[in-house]
Amino acid sequence: MLYYALIFFIIAIVAAAFGFGGIAAGAASIAKILFFIFLIVFVVMLVMGLMRR
Numbered sequence: 371m372l373y374y375a376l377i378f379f380i381i382a383i384v385a386a387a388f389g390f391g392g393i394a395a396g397a398a399s400i401a402k403i404l405f406f407i408f409l410i411v412f413v414v415m416l417v418m419g420l421m422r423r
Contacts, residue, residue, distance in 0.1 A: 371411065375404035
């Protein structure tokens with residue numbers, strides 16, 4: 371999931387460099403959402419791993 375967030379971030383940077391503002395904003399928002407989902411899943415798995423021991 372972090373991989374896809376990075377891909378959308380790179381798409382946003384390239385689109386912004388070429389002047390496609392709408393596409394860049396959309397890709398950046400998708401990257402941000404995927405990153406936060408990754409963080410939530412990471413924290414949940416970390417807590418579950420600590421509770422398991």
